[in-house]
Amino acid sequence: MSETISSTHAAAPVAAYSQAVSAGDLVFVSGQIPLAPESNELISDSIEAATKQSMRNVQRILEAAGLELRHVVKASVFLISTEDYTGMDATYKDIMPEPFPAREAVFVAGLPKGARVEISVIAHTHR
Numbered sequence: 001m002s003e004t005i006s007s008t009h010a011a012a013p014v015a016a017y018s019q020a021v022s023a024g025d026l027v028f029v030s031g032q033i034p035l036a037p038e039s040n041e042l043i044s045d046s047i048e049a050a051t052k053q054s055m056r057n058v059q060r061i062l063e064a065a066g067l068e069l070r071h072v073v074k075a076s077v078f079l080i081s082t083e084d085y086t087g088m089d090a091t092y093k094d095i096m097p098e099p100f101p102a103r104e105a106v107f108v109a110g111l112p113k114g115a116r117v118e119i120s121v122i123a124h125t126h127r
Contacts (some may be wrong), residue, residue, distance in 0.1 A: 059121055066125075
């Protein structure tokens, strides 16, 4: 059985999906683009600012589930430009606590609302 998790402190979904779903000991956070929840504006000044906002959205959704970034066991990062990888990685490293979770970074042709980055995670409630 699964349970839907949501936070008004993170960006609202832009399509037909839940912000997160828990299933057993796992919480699956849907991909978060860098939308500021207060204004619904896309943060795209820099890949660092965009990554920070995407991670902030992830963090706020995890908090709604009673979790923290340290509970993340898997992260998926989607980028539209290979040139953004270094800036994303440096910002991610500053935010995500060690030991770092498993992660992949995938380059895609486009993201919702023209975002530069999208980040989804899987968290384990007992990590």
